[in-house]
Amino acid sequence: MRLGTLEAGGTKMVLSIGNEQNELLEQLTLPTETPEVTIPAMLAWFLERKIDALGIGTFGPVDLNPASPTYGWITSTPKLAWQQAALLPILRDGLRVPAKIDTDVNAAALAEWKLGAARGLNSCMYVTIGTGVGAGLVVEGRLVHGLLHPELGHMLLRPESGDPSPKGFCPFHESCLEGLASGPAMEKRWGKKAFDLPPDHEAWDLEADYLAQMCMNALCAFSPEKIILGGGVMQQKHLFPRIREKTRVRLNGYIRHPRILNGLEDLITEPGLGTRSGALGALLLAREALEERA
Numbered sequence: 001m002r003l004g005t006l007e008a009g010g011t012k013m014v015l016s017i018g019n020e021q022n023e024l025l026e027q028l029t030l031p032t033e034t035p036e037v038t039i040p041a042m043l044a045w046f047l048e049r050k051i052d053a054l055g056i057g058t059f060g061p062v063d064l065n066p067a068s069p070t071y072g073w074i075t076s077t078p079k080l081a082w083q084q085a086a087l088l089p090i091l092r093d094g095l096r097v098p099a100k101i102d103t104d105v106n107a108a109a110l111a112e113w114k115l116g117a118a119r120g121l122n123s124c125m126y127v128t129i130g131t132g133v134g135a136g137l138v139v140e141g142r143l144v145h146g147l148l149h150p151e152l153g154h155m156l157l158r159p160e161s162g163d164p165s166p167k168g169f170c171p172f173h174e175s176c177l178e179g180l181a182s183g184p185a186m187e188k189r190w191g192k193k194a195f196d197l198p199p200d201h202e203a204w205d206l207e208a209d210y211l212a213q214m215c216m217n218a219l220c221a222f223s224p225e226k227i228i229l230g231g232g233v234m235q236q237k238h239l240f241p242r243i244r245e246k247t248r249v250r251l252n253g254y255i256r257h258p259r260i261l262n263g264l265e266d267l268i269t270e271p272g273l274g275t276r277s278g279a280l281g282a283l284l285l286a287r288e289a290l291e292e293r294a
């Protein structure tokens, strides 16, 4: 069985071929240009490899309602060339294989739930803190879609005192999570790449404050059994203990569960699948697409 996976991002497309043993065997990375350029290149690569099904984890917003005439279309993205791009239908019809799509972060949450840090649980949240901030959510054993899909990156936060840029940098909202805490937001605030800010720089304490606000909001709103933090910014491992401690302090003893009172050590964690959550999530979507057809 050859399962095609696509991680569709605003800057790059990562394609791979996997199997039913959840092994990823071969990979190709393409820059995200216009749909007219990039989609035919992806089609050609998958066609050559004769895949049996395709799973897609994509940037969004994307229409995920299977009953909608624009199912699998990118909708209102700031990447203008991709607005109203029929990503799923073009690939599915071009390859003539069953295909399934979800957000990149829902795909990652699916993989962490089935194969990674949240294995055996009924709920989890996967948050990426990178070029953007987004979250995928499993609640009561199901990926959450709802009206469109969660957009947790744009939850409003309370600006911290001492933040030189308390309004953040989101073009849509003042003081939303992505605008305050994404990698590019850190770079704009401090005039340096996040990568180049030393661990004792005040930037990281502020970053942990905002991510702790997000964790508190998520724990209060969805009660996830695991919050998995990934993405480029979370390569700074010193953030984890700070975020746990700040979340505990903010909750202030209100949720009296031992996993919170004992320091959130196994509640707020790194991905169990490293940087492969997204691709393995797309692989699981491809398998679901096959099973749903059968």
Ligand code: ADP
Pocket (backbone or CB within 6 Å): 009, 011, 128, 129, 130, 131, 132, 182, 183, 184, 193, 194, 195, 230, 231, 232, 233, 234, 235, 236
């Ligand atoms: P993307 O979100 O585009 O898929 P990443 O998750 O790698 O990609 O996020 C890229 C962002 O993460 C950039 O803003 C970059 O500055 C930041 N970043 C990447 N690696 C690190 C690192 N080791 N430490 C801090 N920030 C990083």
Ligand code: ZN
Pocket (backbone or CB within 6 Å): 153, 154, 170, 171, 172, 173, 176, 177, 178, 179
């Ligand atoms: Zn926003």
